Amino acid sequence: xxxxxxxxxxxxRYAAGAPLVVEGVTVRLADGALAGILGPNGSxxxxxxxxxxxxxxPTSGRVLIGDRPLDQLSRRDAxxxxxxxxxETELAFEYRAIEIVLMGRHPHLGVFTxxxxxxxxxxxxxxxATGTSHLSDRFFHELxxxxxxxxxxxxxxxxxxxxxxxxxxxxxxxxxxxxxxxYQLEISSLLTRLNQDHGVTMAISTHDLNMAASICxxxxxxxDGRVLAAGxxxxxxTPDNVRRLYDVEADVHVxxxxxxxxxxxxxRIDSGSRLPAPGSRGNPA
Amino acid sequence: MSIRRRIAIVVSAFAAFAIAVMIWAPTVGTxxxxxxxxxxxSIPWHDNVDAQIFFVARLPRVLAGGLVGxxxxxxxxxxxxxxxxxxxxxxxxGVSAGASLGAMLxxxxxxxxxxxxxxxxxxxxxxxxxxxxxxxYALASSQRRGLSTNVLLLAGVTLNAFFSALILFVQxxxxxxxxxxxxxxxxxxxxxxxxxxxxxxxxxIVISFAAFAMMTRTLNLLSVGAEAAASRGVEIVKAQRxxxxxxxxxxxxxxxLGGPIGFIGIIVPHLVRLMVGADHxxxxxxxxxxxxxxxxxxxxxxxxxMSPLEIPVGVVTALIGGPFFLxxxxxxx
Numbered sequence: 379x380x381x382x383x384x385x386x387x388x389x390x391r392y393a394a395g396a397p398l399v400v401e402g403v404t405v406r407l408a409d410g411a412l413a414g415i416l417g418p419n420g421s422x423x424x425x426x427x428x429x430x431x432x433x434x435x436p437t438s439g440r441v442l443i444g445d446r447p448l449d450q451l452s453r454r455d456a457x458x459x460x461x462x463x464x465x466e467t468e469l470a471f472e473y474r475a476i477e478i479v480l481m482g483r484h485p486h487l488g489v490f491t492x493x494x495x496x497x498x499x500x501x502x503x504x505x506x507a508t509g510t511s512h513l514s515d516r517f518f519h520e521l522x523x524x525x526x527x528x529x530x531x532x533x534x535x536x537x538x539x540x541x542x543x544x545x546x547x548x549x550x551x552x553x554x555x556x557x558x559x560x561y562q563l564e565i566s567s568l569l570t571r572l573n574q575d576h577g578v579t580m581a582i583s584t585h586d587l588n589m590a591a592s593i594c595x596x597x598x599x600x601x602d603g604r605v606l607a608a609g610x611x612x613x614x615x616t617p618d619n620v621r622r623l624y625d626v627e628a629d630v631h632v633x634x635x636x637x638x639x640x641x642x643x644x645x646r647i648d649s650g651s652r653l654p655a656p657g658s659r660g661n662p663a
Numbered sequence: 664m665s666i667r668r669r670i671a672i673v674v675s676a677f678a679a680f681a682i683a684v685m686i687w688a689p690t691v692g693t694x695x696x697x698x699x700x701x702x703x704x705s706i707p708w709h710d711n712v713d714a715q716i717f718f719v720a721r722l723p724r725v726l727a728g729g730l731v732g733x734x735x736x737x738x739x740x741x742x743x744x745x746x747x748x749x750x751x752x753x754x755x756x757g758v759s760a761g762a763s764l765g766a767m768l769x770x771x772x773x774x775x776x777x778x779x780x781x782x783x784x785x786x787x788x789x790x791x792x793x794x795x796x797x798x799x800y801a802l803a804s805s806q807r808r809g810l811s812t813n814v815l816l817l818a819g820v821t822l823n824a825f826f827s828a829l830i831l832f833v834q835x836x837x838x839x840x841x842x843x844x845x846x847x848x849x850x851x852x853x854x855x856x857x858x859x860x861x862x863x864x865x866x867x868i869v870i871s872f873a874a875f876a877m878m879t880r881t882l883n884l885l886s887v888g889a890e891a892a893a894s895r896g897v898e899i900v901k902a903q904r905x906x907x908x909x910x911x912x913x914x915x916x917x918x919x920l921g922g923p924i925g926f927i928g929i930i931v932p933h934l935v936r937l938m939v940g941a942d943h944x945x946x947x948x949x950x951x952x953x954x955x956x957x958x959x960x961x962x963x964x965x966x967x968x969m970s971p972l973e974i975p976v977g978v979v980t981a982l983i984g985g986p987f988f989l990x991x992x993x994x995x996x
Contacts, residue, residue: 428890431894433890433893433894453893453896453897453898454896455896456896457894457895457896458896460894461894461895462890462891462894464888464890464891464894467887467888467891468888469886469887470743470744470747470748470749470886470887471744471749471886471936471941472936472940472941473883473887473940473941473942474940477883477940477941477942478887480666481883481884481887481895482895484880484881484884484895484896484897485895485896487880489877490876490877492665492666492667492670492944493666494665495665498666537895
C-alpha cells in the first residue's frame with residue numbers, strides 16, 4: 379500500500395529558543411492504515427498530530443500528503459483531506475449536534491455559500507455512521523461525554539465526506555481519554571468500523587494500551603519527542619518497549635486463540651529521568 | 664426547511680421589526696405628528712410641519728440610534744465569538760476607553776479643529792479608539808502565532824483601567840464646565856442634529872460590516888476553538904485579525920457618533936441567541952437589526968419618559984443592561 383500521509387524527519391519547537399518537542403520524527407501512514415501513537419505525557423503525541431494535520435508547520439523536515447508537501451496546500455484544501463478529532467470540545471455557545479457536524483463542511487463551502495442538500499445528506503450519513511442520528515437536534519452541551527465524542531467524530535467524517543476520490547485521513551487525539559469503560563468500548567468499535575467499512579485512514583494518540591492493542595494494526599511509540607519504535611502492533615508492543623516507553627514493568631499477554639494482546643502494568647521503575655518519588659533524593663544508587 | 668431559507672426568513676422578520684420601529688419612533692415626541700401627513704408629497708415642504716419635524720428634527724436622531732445600535736450589537740457578536748466568551752462586549756478590548764480619553768482631551772484642550780465638517784470631539788474620540796485598538800493589537804500579536812485571545816483580553820482590560828485613570832487625571836485638571844461636558848459625552852447620547860455625522864461615520868461601519876458578512880461561518884468555527892477551526896480549514900491568523908480589526912473600527916466609528924453607550928453589545932446578542940440559536944449566520948445580522956431597534960426604543964424612552972427633561976440614552980441602556988447582565992451571569996453559573 380502506498381503512503382498517504384508521511385512526516386519526513388520533522389522537528390518542531392513552539393517558540394524560537396524553546397526546546398524541540400518533536401525531534402527528527404519520521405512517520406508513514408499507508409492508505410487504509412489504523413495506527414496508534416503511544417507515549418507518556420509530554421512525549422509530543424499531540425504536537426505530532428498537529429504537524430500531520432498541517433495546523434502547525436514543522437521547524438525542519440516536511441509533511442507530505444500523497445506526493446504533495448502539505449504546506450503547499452491551502453488550509454482549506456488540506457482540511458478537505460485531513461480531519462482532526464481533538465481531545466475535548468468545549469463550546470462557548472449552545473450549538474445543536476447537527477450544527478457541529480455541518481461545521482465539518484466548512485472547507486467545502488465558499489465564503490457566502492450555505493450548506494446545500496448534498497452537505498446535509500453527508501452530515502446525516504456521518505451521524506448514521508457514528509450511531510448518533512437520534513441526537514441530531516439535541517444541544518451539544520447536554521450530551522454525555524461519549525455522545526459528544528461521537529458527534530465530533532461525525533463532524534470529522536462530514537469534513538472528509540465526498541473526497542473519497544482524494545485520499546483522506548482522520549487524526550484523533552486521545553479520543554477515549556475522558557470516557558468510561560462502556561463509552562471507550564463503543565468508540566473503539568466505532569473507529570474500527572469506520573476504518574474497515576468506510577476506509578478511513580486513521581492515526582490515534584492514546585494512553586490506553588489495551589485499546590491500542592485491540593484496534594490498531596500498527597503502533598508508533600514516542601518518548602521525549604522521538605520515535606522509540608514503530609511497526610506492527612504485535613512486534614512493537616513488547617514488555618521491553620513498554621518499559622522503555624513508560625518506565626513501567628508490564629506483563630504483555632498474547633491470547634493464543636484470539637491473538638488479543640493485553641497489557642498489565644506491574645510496577646514503576648525509577649529510571650532517574652522521571653520526577654523523584656517522595657522521600658527519595660532522585661539519585662538512584 | 665433549508666438552511667438558506669431559514670436564514671432568509673429569520674433575518675427578514677428582524678428587518679421588518681427594525682424598519683417598523685424606525686418609522687414609528689420619529690412620530691413620537693412632545694409634538695405628536697401624523698405619518699400620513701409627513702409623507703404627503705402634495706403639501707408643500709414649508710407648510711408641512713409634520714414632515715419638517717419628521718425629517719429634520721427626529722429622523723437623523725433615529726437613524727443615528729439605528730446605526731449605533733446595529734454596530735455595537737454586531738461588534739459584540741464578533742468579539743464574543745473571537746474571545747469565545749459570551750460576556751465580552753465591544754468595549755472589553757479598550758476601544759471605548761480610548762475614545763473617551765480622546766473626547767476628554769478634545770474638550771479640555773478646547774480643540775477647535777474640524778475635518779470636513781466633523782467637529783473635534785468625534786474626531787478625537789475616533790482617533791482615541793484607533794490608538795487603543797493599535798496598542799491592544801500590537802500587544803496581542805507579539806505572540807508568535809496569531810492573536811492570543813488571552814493576551815487580547817488581558818491587554819484590553821488593563822488598557823481600559825489605565826485609560827480610565829488618565830481620563831480621571833485630565834478631568835481633575837479640567838474646569839467645571841469642561842468636566843461636565845466630557846462626562847455628559849461619556850454617558851452616551853444620540854443628540855444628532857443633522858445627517859452629516861451619520862454620513863461621516865458610515866464608510867467605516869459599511870467596511871466593517873462587509874468584513875462581518877464574510878466571516879459569519881468562520882465565527883461559528885472560531886467559537887468552537889482556534890485549533891479546531893484551523894483543522895477545519897480556517898486561516899486562523901487572518902480570521903482573528905480581520906475579526907478584531909473590523910469590530911474595533913466599527914465600534915470606534917459608532918462611539919464617535921453616539922458616545923460609549925453601554926450594554927447594547929451584550930444584551931442584544933444574548934436575546935437574539937435565545938430567540939434564534941447560536942449560528943452566527945443568523946445571530947450576526949439578526950443582532951445588528953435587533954440592536955438598531957433596541958437602541959432606537961431606548962432613545963425614545965430617554966427623550967420621552969421624563970419629558971421635557973432628557974435622560975442620557977447611555978443611562979437608560981445601563982439601567983436595563985446592568986441587571987440583565989447580572990441575571991445572565993447568575994444563570995450561567
